[in-house]
Amino acid sequence: MACLEQIEPALERFVNGLALPIALVDAIRYAVLGRGKRLRPVLAWHACAAVHPEPARSLRAGVAVELVHAFSLVHDDLPAMDDDDLRRGMPTLHVHAGEAMAILAGDAMLALAFQHLADPTEEPRLAAALVGELAHATGGMIAGQVYDTLGGLPEGLSDLDRVRLVHRNKTGALIRAAVRMGAMAGDASAGDLAALTRFGDAAGLMFQVVDDLLDVESTVEQTGKRTRKDAPLGKLTYPGVLGIDGARREVEDLERLALQALRPLGPASHGLAALVAILARRRS
Amino acid sequence: MACLEQIEPALERFVNGLALPIALVDAIRYAVLGRGKRLRPVLAWHACAAVHPEPARSLRAGVAVELVHAFSLVHDDLPAMDDDDLRRGMPTLHVHAGEAMAILAGDAMLALAFQHLADPTEEPRLAAALVGELAHATGGMIAGQVYDTLGGLPEGLSDLDRVRLVHRNKTGALIRAAVRMGAMAGDASAGDLAALTRFGDAAGLMFQVVDDLLDVESTVEQTGKRTRKDAPLGKLTYPGVLGIDGARREVEDLERLALQALRPLGPASHGLAALVAILARRRS
Numbered sequence: 001m002a003c004l005e006q007i008e009p010a011l012e013r014f015v016n017g018l019a020l021p022i023a024l025v026d027a028i029r030y031a032v033l034g035r036g037k038r039l040r041p042v043l044a045w046h047a048c049a050a051v052h053p054e055p056a057r058s059l060r061a062g063v064a065v066e067l068v069h070a071f072s073l074v075h076d077d078l079p080a081m082d083d084d085d086l087r088r089g090m091p092t093l094h095v096h097a098g099e100a101m102a103i104l105a106g107d108a109m110l111a112l113a114f115q116h117l118a119d120p121t122e123e124p125r126l127a128a129a130l131v132g133e134l135a136h137a138t139g140g141m142i143a144g145q146v147y148d149t150l151g152g153l154p155e156g157l158s159d160l161d162r163v164r165l166v167h168r169n170k171t172g173a174l175i176r177a178a179v180r181m182g183a184m185a186g187d188a189s190a191g192d193l194a195a196l197t198r199f200g201d202a203a204g205l206m207f208q209v210v211d212d213l214l215d216v217e218s219t220v221e222q223t224g225k226r227t228r229k230d231a232p233l234g235k236l237t238y239p240g241v242l243g244i245d246g247a248r249r250e251v252e253d254l255e256r257l258a259l260q261a262l263r264p265l266g267p268a269s270h271g272l273a274a275l276v277a278i279l280a281r282r283r284s
Numbered sequence: 285m286a287c288l289e290q291i292e293p294a295l296e297r298f299v300n301g302l303a304l305p306i307a308l309v310d311a312i313r314y315a316v317l318g319r320g321k322r323l324r325p326v327l328a329w330h331a332c333a334a335v336h337p338e339p340a341r342s343l344r345a346g347v348a349v350e351l352v353h354a355f356s357l358v359h360d361d362l363p364a365m366d367d368d369d370l371r372r373g374m375p376t377l378h379v380h381a382g383e384a385m386a387i388l389a390g391d392a393m394l395a396l397a398f399q400h401l402a403d404p405t406e407e408p409r410l411a412a413a414l415v416g417e418l419a420h421a422t423g424g425m426i427a428g429q430v431y432d433t434l435g436g437l438p439e440g441l442s443d444l445d446r447v448r449l450v451h452r453n454k455t456g457a458l459i460r461a462a463v464r465m466g467a468m469a470g471d472a473s474a475g476d477l478a479a480l481t482r483f484g485d486a487a488g489l490m491f492q493v494v495d496d497l498l499d500v501e502s503t504v505e506q507t508g509k510r511t512r513k514d515a516p517l518g519k520l521t522y523p524g525v526l527g528i529d530g531a532r533r534e535v536e537d538l539e540r541l542a543l544q545a546l547r548p549l550g551p552a553s554h555g556l557a558a559l560v561a562i563l564a565r566r567r568s
Binding site for chain 2: 071079108116147152
Protein backbone atom coordinates (compact mmCIF):
# COMPACT_ATOMS: atom_id res chain seq x y z
CA MET A 1 0.00 0.00 0.00
CA ALA A 2 1.35 3.41 -0.95
CA CYS A 3 0.62 4.89 2.48
CA LEU A 4 3.11 2.47 4.07
CA GLU A 5 5.84 4.42 2.28
CA GLN A 6 5.04 7.26 4.63
CA ILE A 7 4.01 5.29 7.73
CA GLU A 8 7.17 3.15 8.04
CA PRO A 9 9.56 6.15 7.80
CA ALA A 10 7.41 8.07 10.30
CA LEU A 11 7.80 5.21 12.77
CA GLU A 12 11.54 5.04 12.09
CA ARG A 13 11.96 8.79 12.56
CA PHE A 14 10.08 8.54 15.83
CA VAL A 15 12.24 5.71 17.23
CA ASN A 16 15.50 7.24 15.98
CA GLY A 17 14.63 10.56 17.60
CA LEU A 18 14.20 9.12 21.11
CA ALA A 19 16.46 10.65 23.78
CA LEU A 20 16.47 7.65 26.14
CA PRO A 21 19.00 5.02 27.30
CA ILE A 22 20.37 3.08 24.32
CA ALA A 23 19.22 -0.30 25.62
CA LEU A 24 15.67 1.06 26.07
CA VAL A 25 15.60 2.56 22.58
CA ASP A 26 16.90 -0.76 21.19
CA ALA A 27 14.07 -2.62 22.95
CA ILE A 28 11.47 -0.16 21.64
CA ARG A 29 12.96 -0.45 18.14
CA TYR A 30 12.77 -4.25 18.35
CA ALA A 31 9.12 -4.10 19.39
CA VAL A 32 7.98 -1.37 16.99
CA LEU A 33 10.11 -1.76 13.87
CA GLY A 34 9.38 -5.44 13.36
CA ARG A 35 7.30 -6.86 10.60
CA GLY A 36 3.96 -5.49 11.69
CA LYS A 37 1.11 -5.03 9.25
CA ARG A 38 0.68 -1.43 10.46
CA LEU A 39 -3.06 -2.02 10.28
CA ARG A 40 -3.92 0.76 12.73
CA PRO A 41 -1.86 3.55 11.07
CA VAL A 42 -3.17 2.37 7.69
CA LEU A 43 -6.74 2.60 8.97
CA ALA A 44 -6.03 6.07 10.39
CA TRP A 45 -4.58 7.11 7.03
CA HIS A 46 -7.58 5.92 5.01
CA ALA A 47 -10.08 7.32 7.53
CA CYS A 48 -8.33 10.67 7.14
CA ALA A 49 -8.37 10.29 3.35
CA ALA A 50 -12.13 9.71 3.54
CA VAL A 51 -12.67 13.24 4.86
CA HIS A 52 -9.57 15.27 3.89
CA PRO A 53 -7.37 15.64 0.80
CA GLU A 54 -4.15 15.33 2.87
CA PRO A 55 -4.13 11.92 4.60
CA ALA A 56 -0.55 12.52 5.81
CA ARG A 57 -2.21 14.59 8.52
CA SER A 58 -2.99 11.23 10.16
CA LEU A 59 0.67 10.23 10.59
CA ARG A 60 1.06 11.54 14.14
CA ALA A 61 -2.08 9.68 15.23
CA GLY A 62 -0.93 6.59 13.31
CA VAL A 63 2.45 6.49 15.05
CA ALA A 64 0.80 6.93 18.46
CA VAL A 65 -1.78 4.19 17.94
CA GLU A 66 0.89 1.81 16.60
CA LEU A 67 2.99 2.49 19.74
CA VAL A 68 0.03 1.55 21.93
CA HIS A 69 -0.57 -1.57 19.84
CA ALA A 70 3.11 -2.57 20.12
CA PHE A 71 3.09 -1.89 23.88
CA SER A 72 0.04 -4.14 24.27
CA LEU A 73 1.71 -7.01 22.40
CA VAL A 74 4.87 -6.76 24.51
CA HIS A 75 2.94 -6.86 27.79
CA ASP A 76 0.44 -9.50 26.62
CA ASP A 77 3.33 -11.82 25.69
CA LEU A 78 4.92 -11.61 29.20
CA PRO A 79 5.30 -14.85 31.19
CA ALA A 80 2.70 -13.71 33.74
CA MET A 81 0.23 -12.99 30.92
CA ASP A 82 -0.03 -15.15 27.75
CA ASP A 83 3.60 -16.40 28.12
CA ASP A 84 4.30 -16.28 24.38
CA ASP A 85 7.78 -16.80 22.98
CA LEU A 86 7.06 -15.99 19.34
CA ARG A 87 5.64 -12.85 17.69
CA ARG A 88 5.74 -11.93 14.00
CA GLY A 89 8.06 -14.95 13.54
CA MET A 90 10.64 -13.57 16.00
CA PRO A 91 11.37 -14.16 19.70
CA THR A 92 9.13 -11.96 21.84
CA LEU A 93 10.78 -8.96 23.53
CA HIS A 94 11.05 -10.55 26.98
CA VAL A 95 12.83 -13.55 25.39
CA HIS A 96 15.09 -11.21 23.43
CA ALA A 97 15.87 -8.57 26.08
CA GLY A 98 14.66 -9.94 29.42
CA GLU A 99 11.45 -9.56 31.35
CA ALA A 100 12.35 -6.36 33.21
CA MET A 101 13.22 -4.59 29.96
CA ALA A 102 10.01 -5.83 28.33
CA ILE A 103 7.95 -4.38 31.17
CA LEU A 104 9.84 -1.06 31.10
CA ALA A 105 9.90 -0.75 27.30
CA GLY A 106 6.14 -1.43 27.16
CA ASP A 107 5.53 1.24 29.80
CA ALA A 108 7.73 3.68 27.89
CA MET A 109 5.93 3.03 24.58
CA LEU A 110 2.59 3.80 26.23
CA ALA A 111 3.84 7.07 27.71
CA LEU A 112 5.61 8.03 24.47
CA ALA A 113 2.40 7.59 22.48
CA PHE A 114 0.80 10.37 24.51
CA GLN A 115 3.94 12.51 24.42
CA HIS A 116 3.94 12.23 20.64
CA LEU A 117 0.30 13.35 20.39
CA ALA A 118 0.90 16.27 22.77
CA ASP A 119 3.86 17.58 20.78
CA PRO A 120 3.99 21.37 21.20
CA THR A 121 3.84 21.88 17.42
CA GLU A 122 0.41 20.22 17.29
CA GLU A 123 -2.79 22.26 17.41
CA PRO A 124 -3.81 21.94 21.13
CA ARG A 125 -7.51 21.20 20.57
CA LEU A 126 -6.68 18.30 18.23
CA ALA A 127 -3.86 17.09 20.50
CA ALA A 128 -6.12 16.97 23.56
CA ALA A 129 -8.90 15.22 21.60
CA LEU A 130 -6.48 12.59 20.23
CA VAL A 131 -5.00 11.96 23.69
CA GLY A 132 -8.47 11.49 25.16
CA GLU A 133 -9.49 9.14 22.35
CA LEU A 134 -6.35 7.00 22.55
CA ALA A 135 -6.32 6.85 26.36
CA HIS A 136 -9.99 5.82 26.43
CA ALA A 137 -9.32 3.06 23.88
CA THR A 138 -6.27 1.88 25.85
CA GLY A 139 -8.45 1.53 28.93
CA GLY A 140 -10.97 -0.46 26.87
CA MET A 141 -8.23 -2.72 25.52
CA ILE A 142 -6.96 -3.42 29.05
CA ALA A 143 -10.53 -4.08 30.22
CA GLY A 144 -10.87 -6.64 27.41
CA GLN A 145 -7.61 -8.26 28.43
CA VAL A 146 -8.80 -8.49 32.07
CA TYR A 147 -12.06 -10.18 30.98
CA ASP A 148 -10.20 -12.48 28.60
CA THR A 149 -7.43 -13.67 30.90
CA LEU A 150 -8.79 -13.10 34.41
CA GLY A 151 -12.56 -13.38 33.94
CA GLY A 152 -15.07 -11.30 35.87
CA LEU A 153 -17.48 -10.64 32.98
CA PRO A 154 -20.84 -9.17 34.05
CA GLU A 155 -23.41 -11.83 35.07
CA GLY A 156 -26.38 -12.87 32.96
CA LEU A 157 -24.84 -12.52 29.48
CA SER A 158 -25.16 -15.19 26.77
CA ASP A 159 -21.92 -16.74 25.49
CA LEU A 160 -22.24 -14.69 22.29
CA ASP A 161 -22.69 -11.45 24.25
CA ARG A 162 -19.71 -12.40 26.40
CA VAL A 163 -17.34 -13.05 23.51
CA ARG A 164 -18.60 -9.93 21.73
CA LEU A 165 -17.91 -7.80 24.84
CA VAL A 166 -14.39 -9.23 25.18
CA HIS A 167 -13.55 -8.80 21.49
CA ARG A 168 -15.03 -5.30 21.22
CA ASN A 169 -12.74 -4.22 24.03
CA LYS A 170 -9.63 -6.33 23.55
CA THR A 171 -9.18 -5.66 19.82
CA GLY A 172 -12.06 -3.49 18.69
CA ALA A 173 -11.38 -0.50 20.92
CA LEU A 174 -7.99 0.33 19.43
CA ILE A 175 -9.07 -0.28 15.82
CA ARG A 176 -12.10 1.94 16.35
CA ALA A 177 -9.81 4.58 17.88
CA ALA A 178 -7.39 4.36 14.92
CA VAL A 179 -10.25 5.11 12.53
CA ARG A 180 -11.66 7.89 14.67
CA MET A 181 -8.24 9.48 15.26
CA GLY A 182 -7.54 9.52 11.51
CA ALA A 183 -10.91 11.16 10.95
CA MET A 184 -10.30 13.70 13.72
CA ALA A 185 -6.86 14.53 12.25
CA GLY A 186 -8.72 15.16 8.97
CA ASP A 187 -11.08 17.56 10.74
CA ALA A 188 -14.12 15.32 10.04
CA SER A 189 -17.64 16.73 10.46
CA ALA A 190 -19.75 15.23 13.27
CA GLY A 191 -21.75 13.23 10.72
CA ASP A 192 -18.68 11.82 8.98
CA LEU A 193 -17.09 10.97 12.34
CA ALA A 194 -20.25 9.10 13.37
CA ALA A 195 -20.24 7.13 10.09
CA LEU A 196 -16.55 6.29 10.47
CA THR A 197 -17.14 5.26 14.09
CA ARG A 198 -19.78 2.76 12.89
CA PHE A 199 -17.23 1.53 10.33
CA GLY A 200 -14.54 1.20 13.00
CA ASP A 201 -16.86 -0.68 15.35
CA ALA A 202 -17.72 -3.27 12.69
CA ALA A 203 -14.19 -3.56 11.27
CA GLY A 204 -12.65 -3.93 14.73
CA LEU A 205 -14.95 -6.74 15.78
CA MET A 206 -14.58 -8.40 12.37
CA PHE A 207 -10.79 -8.33 12.70
CA GLN A 208 -10.92 -10.34 15.93
CA VAL A 209 -13.46 -12.87 14.59
CA VAL A 210 -11.08 -13.49 11.65
CA ASP A 211 -8.28 -13.87 14.22
CA ASP A 212 -10.32 -16.51 16.06
CA LEU A 213 -10.86 -18.40 12.78
CA LEU A 214 -7.15 -18.19 11.89
CA ASP A 215 -6.25 -19.57 15.32
CA VAL A 216 -8.36 -22.67 14.55
CA GLU A 217 -7.40 -23.04 10.89
CA SER A 218 -3.79 -21.88 10.50
CA THR A 219 -0.32 -23.05 11.34
CA VAL A 220 2.44 -21.18 13.08
CA GLU A 221 4.26 -20.84 9.74
CA GLN A 222 1.38 -18.87 8.26
CA THR A 223 0.79 -16.46 11.16
CA GLY A 224 4.26 -16.12 12.72
CA LYS A 225 2.82 -16.70 16.19
CA ARG A 226 1.63 -19.71 18.16
CA THR A 227 -1.78 -20.93 16.97
CA ARG A 228 -4.48 -23.22 18.40
CA LYS A 229 -3.88 -21.62 21.76
CA ASP A 230 -7.43 -20.47 22.47
CA ALA A 231 -9.26 -23.80 22.87
CA PRO A 232 -6.89 -25.41 25.43
CA LEU A 233 -7.11 -22.24 27.54
CA GLY A 234 -10.91 -22.37 27.47
CA LYS A 235 -11.02 -18.87 25.97
CA LEU A 236 -14.26 -17.59 24.52
CA THR A 237 -14.05 -17.44 20.72
CA TYR A 238 -16.53 -16.93 17.90
CA PRO A 239 -15.89 -20.38 16.37
CA GLY A 240 -16.31 -21.84 19.87
CA VAL A 241 -19.70 -20.16 20.33
CA LEU A 242 -21.08 -20.11 16.74
CA GLY A 243 -19.10 -22.92 15.07
CA ILE A 244 -16.70 -22.29 12.19
CA ASP A 245 -19.46 -21.71 9.63
CA GLY A 246 -21.32 -19.43 12.01
CA ALA A 247 -18.18 -17.41 12.65
CA ARG A 248 -17.59 -17.11 8.89
CA ARG A 249 -21.13 -15.79 8.43
CA GLU A 250 -20.46 -13.29 11.23
CA VAL A 251 -17.40 -12.05 9.29
CA GLU A 252 -19.57 -11.57 6.19
CA ASP A 253 -22.23 -9.71 8.19
CA LEU A 254 -19.67 -7.42 9.81
CA GLU A 255 -17.97 -6.69 6.49
CA ARG A 256 -21.36 -5.72 5.05
CA LEU A 257 -22.08 -3.50 8.06
CA ALA A 258 -18.69 -1.80 7.68
CA LEU A 259 -19.26 -1.14 3.98
CA GLN A 260 -22.78 0.21 4.62
CA ALA A 261 -21.36 2.65 7.16
CA LEU A 262 -19.06 4.08 4.47
CA ARG A 263 -21.84 4.86 1.97
CA PRO A 264 -22.46 8.49 3.00
CA LEU A 265 -18.74 9.20 2.50
CA GLY A 266 -18.69 8.35 -1.20
CA PRO A 267 -15.59 7.61 -3.30
CA ALA A 268 -13.15 9.13 -0.78
CA SER A 269 -13.81 6.11 1.41
CA HIS A 270 -12.85 3.52 -1.22
CA GLY A 271 -9.49 2.98 0.51
CA LEU A 272 -11.27 1.92 3.70
CA ALA A 273 -13.65 -0.30 1.72
CA ALA A 274 -10.74 -2.09 0.03
CA LEU A 275 -9.04 -2.50 3.39
CA VAL A 276 -12.00 -4.14 5.09
CA ALA A 277 -12.33 -6.56 2.16
CA ILE A 278 -8.66 -7.52 2.56
CA LEU A 279 -9.06 -7.95 6.33
CA ALA A 280 -12.11 -10.18 5.90
CA ARG A 281 -10.10 -12.51 3.65
CA ARG A 282 -6.64 -12.39 5.27
CA ARG A 283 -4.82 -15.68 5.87
CA SER A 284 -2.35 -14.47 8.50
CA MET B 285 -2.00 19.51 55.56
CA ALA B 286 -5.25 21.23 54.64
CA CYS B 287 -4.81 20.54 50.92
CA LEU B 288 -5.05 16.78 51.60
CA GLU B 289 -8.70 17.37 52.46
CA GLN B 290 -9.22 18.14 48.80
CA ILE B 291 -6.61 15.80 47.27
CA GLU B 292 -7.80 12.56 48.94
CA PRO B 293 -11.47 13.06 47.89
CA ALA B 294 -10.35 13.98 44.35
CA LEU B 295 -8.49 10.66 44.11
CA GLU B 296 -11.50 8.80 45.54
CA ARG B 297 -13.90 10.46 43.10
CA PHE B 298 -11.59 9.54 40.27
CA VAL B 299 -11.36 5.85 41.24
CA ASN B 300 -15.07 5.56 42.04
CA GLY B 301 -15.96 7.05 38.65
CA LEU B 302 -14.05 4.46 36.63
CA ALA B 303 -16.15 2.50 34.10
CA LEU B 304 -13.93 -0.60 33.97
CA PRO B 305 -14.18 -4.25 35.09
CA ILE B 306 -14.79 -4.46 38.85
CA ALA B 307 -11.64 -6.49 39.52
CA LEU B 308 -9.54 -3.94 37.63
CA VAL B 309 -11.07 -1.02 39.54
CA ASP B 310 -10.48 -2.89 42.81
CA ALA B 311 -6.81 -3.34 41.89
CA ILE B 312 -6.45 0.34 40.97
CA ARG B 313 -8.20 1.32 44.22
CA TYR B 314 -5.80 -0.90 46.19
CA ALA B 315 -2.79 0.70 44.51
CA VAL B 316 -3.97 4.32 44.60
CA LEU B 317 -6.09 4.66 47.74
CA GLY B 318 -3.51 3.24 50.12
CA ARG B 319 -1.64 5.22 52.68
CA GLY B 320 0.47 7.31 50.33
CA LYS B 321 1.95 10.62 51.41
CA ARG B 322 0.47 12.26 48.28
CA LEU B 323 3.72 14.17 47.98
CA ARG B 324 3.31 14.87 44.27
CA PRO B 325 -0.26 16.25 44.39
CA VAL B 326 0.72 18.26 47.49
CA LEU B 327 3.68 19.72 45.57
CA ALA B 328 1.42 20.51 42.61
CA TRP B 329 -1.03 22.22 44.98
CA HIS B 330 1.60 24.41 46.63
CA ALA B 331 3.30 25.22 43.30
CA CYS B 332 -0.09 26.39 42.04
CA ALA B 333 -0.64 28.36 45.26
CA ALA B 334 2.72 30.09 44.68
CA VAL B 335 1.38 31.68 41.47
CA HIS B 336 -2.43 31.65 41.72
CA PRO B 337 -5.04 32.36 44.42
CA GLU B 338 -6.98 29.14 43.63
CA PRO B 339 -4.67 26.16 44.22
CA ALA B 340 -7.57 23.74 43.68
CA ARG B 341 -6.90 24.33 39.98
CA SER B 342 -4.01 21.89 40.45
CA LEU B 343 -6.23 18.95 41.47
CA ARG B 344 -6.53 17.44 37.98
CA ALA B 345 -2.76 17.55 37.53
CA GLY B 346 -2.29 16.19 41.07
CA VAL B 347 -4.54 13.19 40.46
CA ALA B 348 -2.78 12.43 37.16
CA VAL B 349 0.73 12.62 38.60
CA GLU B 350 -0.28 10.47 41.60
CA LEU B 351 -1.68 7.86 39.17
CA VAL B 352 1.67 7.76 37.35
CA HIS B 353 3.51 7.50 40.67
CA ALA B 354 1.23 4.63 41.80
CA PHE B 355 1.65 2.87 38.43
CA SER B 356 5.44 3.09 38.77
CA LEU B 357 5.38 1.56 42.26
CA VAL B 358 3.18 -1.34 41.10
CA HIS B 359 5.44 -2.18 38.17
CA ASP B 360 8.69 -1.59 40.09
CA ASP B 361 7.54 -4.07 42.75
CA LEU B 362 6.91 -6.88 40.20
CA PRO B 363 8.90 -10.12 40.57
CA ALA B 364 10.81 -9.44 37.34
CA MET B 365 11.77 -5.98 38.64
CA ASP B 366 12.55 -5.26 42.35
CA ASP B 367 10.48 -8.28 43.52
CA ASP B 368 9.07 -6.47 46.56
CA ASP B 369 6.32 -7.96 48.71
CA LEU B 370 5.68 -4.97 50.97
CA ARG B 371 4.65 -1.39 50.18
CA ARG B 372 3.27 1.20 52.58
CA GLY B 373 3.07 -1.62 55.16
CA MET B 374 0.74 -3.72 52.96
CA PRO B 375 1.28 -6.62 50.53
CA THR B 376 2.23 -5.28 47.10
CA LEU B 377 -0.44 -5.46 44.39
CA HIS B 378 1.00 -8.52 42.64
CA VAL B 379 0.98 -10.38 45.99
CA HIS B 380 -2.57 -9.20 46.67
CA ALA B 381 -4.15 -9.63 43.21
CA GLY B 382 -1.69 -11.67 41.11
CA GLU B 383 1.02 -10.69 38.69
CA ALA B 384 -1.15 -10.42 35.57
CA MET B 385 -3.54 -8.04 37.31
CA ALA B 386 -0.63 -5.97 38.64
CA ILE B 387 0.76 -5.56 35.12
CA LEU B 388 -2.65 -4.68 33.66
CA ALA B 389 -3.68 -2.36 36.50
CA GLY B 390 -0.36 -0.51 36.21
CA ASP B 391 -0.86 -0.12 32.46
CA ALA B 392 -4.40 1.13 33.04
CA MET B 393 -3.29 3.68 35.65
CA LEU B 394 -0.75 5.10 33.20
CA ALA B 395 -3.32 5.44 30.41
CA LEU B 396 -5.95 6.83 32.80
CA ALA B 397 -3.57 9.58 33.95
CA PHE B 398 -3.50 10.95 30.41
CA GLN B 399 -7.22 10.42 29.90
CA HIS B 400 -7.86 12.44 33.06
CA LEU B 401 -5.67 15.33 31.84
CA ALA B 402 -7.32 15.31 28.41
CA ASP B 403 -10.84 15.50 29.85
CA PRO B 404 -13.05 17.40 27.36
CA THR B 405 -14.01 19.96 30.02
CA GLU B 406 -10.37 21.04 30.35
CA GLU B 407 -8.97 23.99 28.41
CA PRO B 408 -7.21 22.28 25.43
CA ARG B 409 -3.97 24.28 25.54
CA LEU B 410 -3.46 23.48 29.24
CA ALA B 411 -4.51 19.85 28.72
CA ALA B 412 -2.01 19.31 25.90
CA ALA B 413 0.78 21.02 27.87
CA LEU B 414 0.10 18.91 30.97
CA VAL B 415 0.00 15.69 28.92
CA GLY B 416 3.33 16.58 27.30
CA GLU B 417 4.90 17.41 30.66
CA LEU B 418 3.69 14.24 32.40
CA ALA B 419 4.56 11.95 29.47
CA HIS B 420 8.06 13.42 29.25
CA ALA B 421 8.59 12.90 32.98
CA THR B 422 7.28 9.33 32.75
CA GLY B 423 9.85 8.61 30.05
CA GLY B 424 12.55 10.09 32.30
CA MET B 425 11.40 7.99 35.23
CA ILE B 426 11.54 4.82 33.12
CA ALA B 427 15.00 5.82 31.82
CA GLY B 428 16.16 6.14 35.43
CA GLN B 429 14.74 2.73 36.25
CA VAL B 430 16.55 1.20 33.26
CA TYR B 431 19.86 2.73 34.40
CA ASP B 432 19.23 1.70 38.00
CA THR B 433 18.22 -1.91 37.45
CA LEU B 434 19.71 -2.82 34.06
CA GLY B 435 22.74 -0.55 33.80
CA GLY B 436 23.92 1.02 30.55
CA LEU B 437 24.85 4.43 31.97
CA PRO B 438 26.89 6.60 29.57
CA GLU B 439 30.66 5.96 29.77
CA GLY B 440 33.16 8.29 31.39
CA LEU B 441 31.02 9.59 34.27
CA SER B 442 32.24 9.79 37.88
CA ASP B 443 30.29 7.77 40.46
CA LEU B 444 28.70 10.98 41.74
CA ASP B 445 27.60 11.98 38.24
CA ARG B 446 26.23 8.48 37.71
CA VAL B 447 24.14 8.41 40.88
CA ARG B 448 22.97 11.97 40.20
CA LEU B 449 21.84 11.01 36.69
CA VAL B 450 19.96 7.96 37.97
CA HIS B 451 18.26 9.85 40.81
CA ARG B 452 17.37 12.90 38.71
CA ASN B 453 15.53 10.58 36.35
CA LYS B 454 14.17 7.85 38.59
CA THR B 455 12.66 10.10 41.24
CA GLY B 456 13.44 13.67 40.29
CA ALA B 457 11.65 13.74 36.94
CA LEU B 458 8.17 13.11 38.35
CA ILE B 459 8.63 15.46 41.35
CA ARG B 460 9.84 18.19 39.01
CA ALA B 461 6.84 17.52 36.76
CA ALA B 462 4.43 17.69 39.73
CA VAL B 463 5.76 21.16 40.60
CA ARG B 464 5.71 22.36 37.00
CA MET B 465 2.23 20.98 36.33
CA GLY B 466 0.87 22.74 39.42
CA ALA B 467 2.49 25.96 38.21
CA MET B 468 1.09 25.49 34.70
CA ALA B 469 -2.40 24.84 36.09
CA GLY B 470 -1.98 28.16 37.93
CA ASP B 471 -1.12 29.91 34.68
CA ALA B 472 2.42 30.76 35.86
CA SER B 473 4.48 33.36 34.00
CA ALA B 474 7.60 32.11 32.20
CA GLY B 475 9.81 33.55 34.95
CA ASP B 476 7.81 31.97 37.76
CA LEU B 477 7.75 28.64 35.93
CA ALA B 478 11.55 28.77 35.55
CA ALA B 479 11.98 29.50 39.27
CA LEU B 480 9.63 26.67 40.22
CA THR B 481 11.44 24.32 37.83
CA ARG B 482 14.71 25.08 39.67
CA PHE B 483 12.89 24.38 42.93
CA GLY B 484 11.50 21.10 41.57
CA ASP B 485 14.92 19.99 40.33
CA ALA B 486 16.53 20.52 43.72
CA ALA B 487 13.61 19.13 45.75
CA GLY B 488 13.33 16.02 43.54
CA LEU B 489 16.99 15.13 43.85
CA MET B 490 16.94 15.91 47.59
CA PHE B 491 13.98 13.57 48.08
CA GLN B 492 15.92 10.63 46.65
CA VAL B 493 19.09 11.39 48.64
CA VAL B 494 16.96 11.35 51.80
CA ASP B 495 15.50 8.04 50.58
CA ASP B 496 19.01 6.63 50.23
CA LEU B 497 19.83 7.74 53.78
CA LEU B 498 16.61 6.22 55.15
CA ASP B 499 17.43 2.93 53.41
CA VAL B 500 20.70 2.79 55.37
CA GLU B 501 19.40 4.12 58.67
CA SER B 502 15.82 2.94 59.06
CA THR B 503 13.93 -0.24 59.80
CA VAL B 504 11.02 -1.72 57.90
CA GLU B 505 8.70 -0.68 60.77
CA GLN B 506 9.52 2.98 60.19
CA THR B 507 9.19 3.09 56.39
CA GLY B 508 6.58 0.38 55.70
CA LYS B 509 8.78 -1.12 52.98
CA ARG B 510 11.85 -3.32 52.90
CA THR B 511 15.01 -1.38 53.80
CA ARG B 512 18.76 -1.99 53.43
CA LYS B 513 18.07 -3.33 49.95
CA ASP B 514 20.37 -1.02 48.02
CA ALA B 515 23.82 -2.12 49.23
CA PRO B 516 23.43 -5.91 48.62
CA LEU B 517 22.22 -5.15 45.08
CA GLY B 518 25.28 -2.99 44.43
CA LYS B 519 23.00 -0.04 43.59
CA LEU B 520 24.54 3.40 43.34
CA THR B 521 23.48 5.56 46.29
CA TYR B 522 24.55 8.91 47.72
CA PRO B 523 25.73 7.41 51.05
CA GLY B 524 27.63 4.78 49.02
CA VAL B 525 29.43 7.47 46.98
CA LEU B 526 29.75 10.34 49.51
CA GLY B 527 29.45 8.52 52.85
CA ILE B 528 26.59 9.16 55.28
CA ASP B 529 27.89 12.56 56.40
CA GLY B 530 28.55 13.61 52.80
CA ALA B 531 25.02 12.59 51.80
CA ARG B 532 23.59 14.57 54.73
CA ARG B 533 25.54 17.66 53.59
CA GLU B 534 24.15 17.12 50.08
CA VAL B 535 20.62 17.19 51.53
CA GLU B 536 21.41 20.49 53.27
CA ASP B 537 22.85 21.97 50.06
CA LEU B 538 19.84 20.89 47.98
CA GLU B 539 17.39 22.24 50.56
CA ARG B 540 19.21 25.59 50.43
CA LEU B 541 19.12 25.57 46.61
CA ALA B 542 15.39 24.82 46.64
CA LEU B 543 14.68 27.65 49.08
CA GLN B 544 16.82 30.09 47.04
CA ALA B 545 14.82 29.24 43.94
CA LEU B 546 11.61 30.28 45.72
CA ARG B 547 12.84 33.78 46.68
CA PRO B 548 11.45 35.66 43.64
CA LEU B 549 7.99 34.20 44.39
CA GLY B 550 7.66 35.82 47.82
CA PRO B 551 5.20 34.79 50.56
CA ALA B 552 2.93 32.82 48.18
CA SER B 553 5.67 30.19 48.06
CA HIS B 554 5.83 29.65 51.84
CA GLY B 555 3.86 26.40 51.48
CA LEU B 556 6.55 24.98 49.20
CA ALA B 557 9.29 26.19 51.54
CA ALA B 558 7.66 24.47 54.51
CA LEU B 559 7.27 21.30 52.44
CA VAL B 560 10.92 21.08 51.43
CA ALA B 561 11.95 21.54 55.08
CA ILE B 562 9.68 18.64 56.08
CA LEU B 563 11.04 16.46 53.26
CA ALA B 564 14.65 17.17 54.24
CA ARG B 565 13.91 15.95 57.78
CA ARG B 566 11.48 13.09 57.16
CA ARG B 567 12.06 9.79 58.97
CA SER B 568 9.97 7.55 56.69
